[in-house]
Amino acid sequence: MALRVLTRAMGSLSLTPPAVAPLSSSLLPAAQVTSSTLLQLPSSSLLLLCRPVLTSVALSANFVSWKSRTKYTITPVKMRKSGGRNHTGRIQVHGIGGGHKQRYRMIDFLRFRPELEAKPGPFEEKVIVVRYDPCRSADIALVAGGSRKRWIIATENMQAGDIILNSDHIGRMAVAAREGDAHPLGALPVGTLINNVESEPGRGAQYIRAAGSGNVHGNSRPGIQR
Amino acid sequence: MALASGPARRALARPGPLGLGGCGIPTRGAYEWGVRSTRKPEPPPLDRVYEIPGLEPITYAGKMHFMPGLARPVFPPWDPGWTHPKFRRPTPIHEQPLYKDGACYVFHHRCRLLEGVKQALWLTKAKLIEGLPKKVLSLVDDPKNHIENQDERILNVIFHARLWHSTEDTPKRETYCPVIVDSLIQLCKSQILKHPSLARRICAKNYTFSTTWNRESFLLQVRGSSGAQLNTKDPLPAIASKEEVEATKNHVLETFYPISPTIDLQECSVYDVKDNTGFQEGYPYPYPHTLYFLETASLRPHRLQPDHLRAKMILFAFGNALAQARRLYGSDTKVLEQPVVVQSVGTDGRVFQFLVLQLNTTDLASNEGVKNLVWVDSDQLLYQHFWCRPVIKKKVVVEPVGPTGFQPETFRKFLALYLHGAV
Numbered sequence: 001m002a003l004r005v006l007t008r009a010m011g012s013l014s015l016t017p018p019a020v021a022p023l024s025s026s027l028l029p030a031a032q033v034t035s036s037t038l039l040q041l042p043s044s045s046l047l048l049l050c051r052p053v054l055t056s057v058a059l060s061a062n063f064v065s066w067k068s069r070t071k072y073t074i075t076p077v078k079m080r081k082s083g084g085r086n087h088t089g090r091i092q093v094h095g096i097g098g099g100h101k102q103r104y105r106m107i108d109f110l111r112f113r114p115e116l117e118a119k120p121g122p123f124e125e126k127v128i129v130v131r132y133d134p135c136r137s138a139d140i141a142l143v144a145g146g147s148r149k150r151w152i153i154a155t156e157n158m159q160a161g162d163i164i165l166n167s168d169h170i171g172r173m174a175v176a177a178r179e180g181d182a183h184p185l186g187a188l189p190v191g192t193l194i195n196n197v198e199s200e201p202g203r204g205a206q207y208i209r210a211a212g213s214g215n216v217h218g219n220s221r222p223g224i225q226r
Numbered sequence: 227m228a229l230a231s232g233p234a235r236r237a238l239a240r241p242g243p244l245g246l247g248g249c250g251i252p253t254r255g256a257y258e259w260g261v262r263s264t265r266k267p268e269p270p271p272l273d274r275v276y277e278i279p280g281l282e283p284i285t286y287a288g289k290m291h292f293m294p295g296l297a298r299p300v301f302p303p304w305d306p307g308w309t310h311p312k313f314r315r316p317t318p319i320h321e322q323p324l325y326k327d328g329a330c331y332v333f334h335h336r337c338r339l340l341e342g343v344k345q346a347l348w349l350t351k352a353k354l355i356e357g358l359p360k361k362v363l364s365l366v367d368d369p370k371n372h373i374e375n376q377d378e379r380i381l382n383v384i385f386h387a388r389l390w391h392s393t394e395d396t397p398k399r400e401t402y403c404p405v406i407v408d409s410l411i412q413l414c415k416s417q418i419l420k421h422p423s424l425a426r427r428i429c430a431k432n433y434t435f436s437t438t439w440n441r442e443s444f445l446l447q448v449r450g451s452s453g454a455q456l457n458t459k460d461p462l463p464a465i466a467s468k469e470e471v472e473a474t475k476n477h478v479l480e481t482f483y484p485i486s487p488t489i490d491l492q493e494c495s496v497y498d499v500k501d502n503t504g505f506q507e508g509y510p511y512p513y514p515h516t517l518y519f520l521e522t523a524s525l526r527p528h529r530l531q532p533d534h535l536r537a538k539m540i541l542f543a544f545g546n547a548l549a550q551a552r553r554l555y556g557s558d559t560k561v562l563e564q565p566v567v568v569q570s571v572g573t574d575g576r577v578f579q580f581l582v583l584q585l586n587t588t589d590l591a592s593n594e595g596v597k598n599l600v601w602v603d604s605d606q607l608l609y610q611h612f613w614c615r616p617v618i619k620k621k622v623v624v625e626p627v628g629p630t631g632f633q634p635e636t637f638r639k640f641l642a643l644y645l646h647g648a649v
Contacts, residue, residue: 064263065261065263065264067259067260067261067264068260068261068264069259069260070258070259070260070264070265071259072259106259109256109257110256110257113256123484124483124484125484126482126484126485128340144340144484144485144489145484145485146484146485146486146489147485147486147488147489147490147491147493148489149340149489163484200252200253200254201252202251202252202255202256203252203254203255203256204255204256204257
């Protein structure tokens with residue numbers, strides 16, 4: 001029935017409707033229809049009898065994020081560039097776009113993340129290689145500990161073969177911090193340069209991650225988290 | 227409280243982001259990989275009625291439609307009674323017949339060990355000696371063992387493999403690498419007239435073997451399937467004397483803290499522990515002599531690096547030797563009076579790695595005691611580069627077609643490894 005309505009509406013829109021003649025004769029038996037008139041304008045009553053039909057529709061944005069991988073891996077993952085477009089497909093931020101194709105290396109920002117079968121407590125890892133990451137300004141380092149490998153942000157003088165310590169322990173004395181180690185802020189002496197800082201323990205580093213950045217640990221109040 | 231809405235109300239209700247509410251538990255965990263739309267949706271939680279033991283919850287299952295106030299029914303998973311061969315699901319891991327509680331770390335032909343040769347030596351409890359053993363080197367220099375027109379024939383082999391046998395301008399590594407190895411073995415076989423005992427050998431391809439052993443609380447397994455294997459009717463004699471074998475007791479294996487020795491090995495819970503030499507019981511050529519490994523991938527990231535190739539050679543030769551020792555002397559762990567010797571050659575068509583492994587002991591669980599011996603000769607070039615098309619600069623031929631930097635020494639070592647045991 002919808003098809004009939006549609007075809008009738010379509011028919012009513014055309015200029016030479018050959019089918020209109022018998023239709024109009026059935027609807028308006030009193031009107032005299034002269035045959036073989038080429039240009040027969042549609043009568044207003046026919047237009048009134050059809051429902052309005054939309055002949056155009058807006059395209060929907062088929063946006064699926066490229067971030068579909070749920071399991072961590074060290075192999076580079078293919079990524080799609082956004083070009084400044086958001087999920088609706090329109091530009092939200094201007095000036096972004098183009099540039100060399102990049103593959104994303106999954107960086108582990110939570111430094112103190114012991115392995116599943118490992119003993120709880122501070123653990124050490126060895127730096128395998130420090131390399132360029134196209135997705136950020138800082139270099140990244142492949143570190144291996146236990147039987148897993150992961151990428152982390154490399155500090156300035158990190159080299160292949162270094163051993164770095166990841167710890168969550170705060171002792172009474174401040175730790176003599178070496179470059180590349182990860183400690184809670186409460187364990188570090190005031191004045192150490194820190195980067196990759198997390199706002200709560202277990203959150204993951206969200207601050208001071210870019211190349212050349214480093215902040216001075218200035219807090220000396222007791223009662224800091226942990 | 228009534229004026230606050232949304233996040234503000236949540237912030238006032240929970241002690242979270244203003245300080246540390248949950249005593250060490252972050253209000254929001256670290257980044258989880260995967261967009262929410264691609265993560266599997268959690269099943270809806272069961273009604274609280276199901277937590278009360280002994281109580282039968284009243285559900286709307288009988289009514290065939292939802293009823294507010296009644297519990298959500300939990301149905302057993304539907305079993306259609308038959309399976310379509312195209313859509314058969316594999317049995318869950320825990321129900322598979324070979325499932326075991328302890329994990330096994332398997333090494334196969336695609337594993338690339340992070341620490342390379344050091345890790346392979348720890349896994350096989352072996353001591354590394356640079357250079358081939360003196361017995362084999364004496365075969366290298368002996369002029370009686372040389373083939374007539376040896377250098378000319380090797381150059382012909384290189385030309386044939388790299389240029390002549392294919393119709394393309396520059397044959398790919400997948401074509402020329404197996405051709406080179408086959409032709410070199412054919413050249414070695416031409417010495418049958420001088421040494422008739424060379425006829426007691428057979429070349430096997432597409433072999434598989436597997437062995438399992440314990441190494442300091444890790445269960446390790448090697449599953450091999452690669453290249454070609456030379457089998458003989460008589461075993462290879464032991465190379466190192468008893469005194470040298472006893473002297474390895476003082477050698478300490480290198481560890482690589484903080485990396486665990488099982489890194490880059492495939493961990494699996496479904497495995498079979500039995501040994502398999504790859505051949506059945508009554509096979510006429512039971513003793514493995516040499517294993518040949520070919521790196522035929524044309525893209526460099528797909529090929530194994532020389533360090534990884536040597537580690538793979540060590541582990542496969544060890545696996546073969548261990549399977550052989552268990553077949554001959556039983557599966558109890560002990561020091562062998564007659565050590566098992568297996569050789570191995572790995573190449574990518576240009577660079578050769580030679581290896582001789584002597585298995586002295588099957589007592590691999592502890593770190594002390596007699597160690598196995600491994601002689602490695604690494605990175606022997608047969609030729610530096612091969613020009614398929616001549617380099618012409620200003621109408622003058624600078625580099626003619628052919629190999630540059632040809633070293634006949636490499637083939638002499640290849641021949642010596644082939645003749646070892648038969649001469």
